[in-house]
Amino acid sequence: MATTSDFRNGLCLEYNNDLYTIVKFQHVKPGKGPAFVRTKLKSLTTGRVIENTFSAGVKVNTARVERRPYQYLYTDDMGLIFMHLETYEQISIQPEMIENADLMKEGQTVEIVVHADTETPLTVDLPSFVELTITYTEPGEKGNTASTSAQKPAELETGAKIMVPLFINTGELIKVDTRNRSYAERVKK
Numbered sequence: 001m002a003t004t005s006d007f008r009n010g011l012c013l014e015y016n017n018d019l020y021t022i023v024k025f026q027h028v029k030p031g032k033g034p035a036f037v038r039t040k041l042k043s044l045t046t047g048r049v050i051e052n053t054f055s056a057g058v059k060v061n062t063a064r065v066e067r068r069p070y071q072y073l074y075t076d077d078m079g080l081i082f083m084h085l086e087t088y089e090q091i092s093i094q095p096e097m098i099e100n101a102d103l104m105k106e107g108q109t110v111e112i113v114v115h116a117d118t119e120t121p122l123t124v125d126l127p128s129f130v131e132l133t134i135t136y137t138e139p140g141e142k143g144n145t146a147s148t149s150a151q152k153p154a155e156l157e158t159g160a161k162i163m164v165p166l167f168i169n170t171g172e173l174i175k176v177d178t179r180n181r182s183y184a185e186r187v188k189k
Helices: none
Strands: 012-015 018-028 036-043 049-055 059-062 065-076 079-084 090-093 109-115 120-125 129-137 151-156 161-165 173-177 182-186
Touching: 065 120, 090 120, 161 182
Parallel strands: none
Antiparallel strands: 012 018, 012 059, 018 036, 036 049, 065 079, 065 109, 079 090, 109 120, 129 151, 129 173, 151 161, 173 182
């Protein structure tokens, strides 16, 4: 049990028969009336973000979650197979549970958030940036080597499609932001 004074970003709590993590919160003390806490909560099972207001001092049930390091091995008919980096235990996770799963390549290290009491995997968090090779993109045009405002489609080694600047060519290694699927920079070999 925790009260609203224990709220912090990342705290996991049980609310409306679901598990939520606090994305953002703000304590509000109006001039008139009781204090309250305005929150943005993200569901760990559906990924949906909701806004909720709690009265100050109200008690909420906290959930114990753990972040565990796993390595992505391969995909088969059971789903995506991950191996725990310390115990070598393998688990299968459905691709729907992973945001931007097509940006993962074999051997990629990820963090899986697990409900500690039930040992249920909740979400898979990719690193903020991944390095991937471009397998196909149209050739760049001469004279467009310095501009990053104009973009063209490119296919990555994992099969994902993103937009890249015109000066990027097939075979180059780039850094991709997994949060918004955008080109970050070219990686020097």
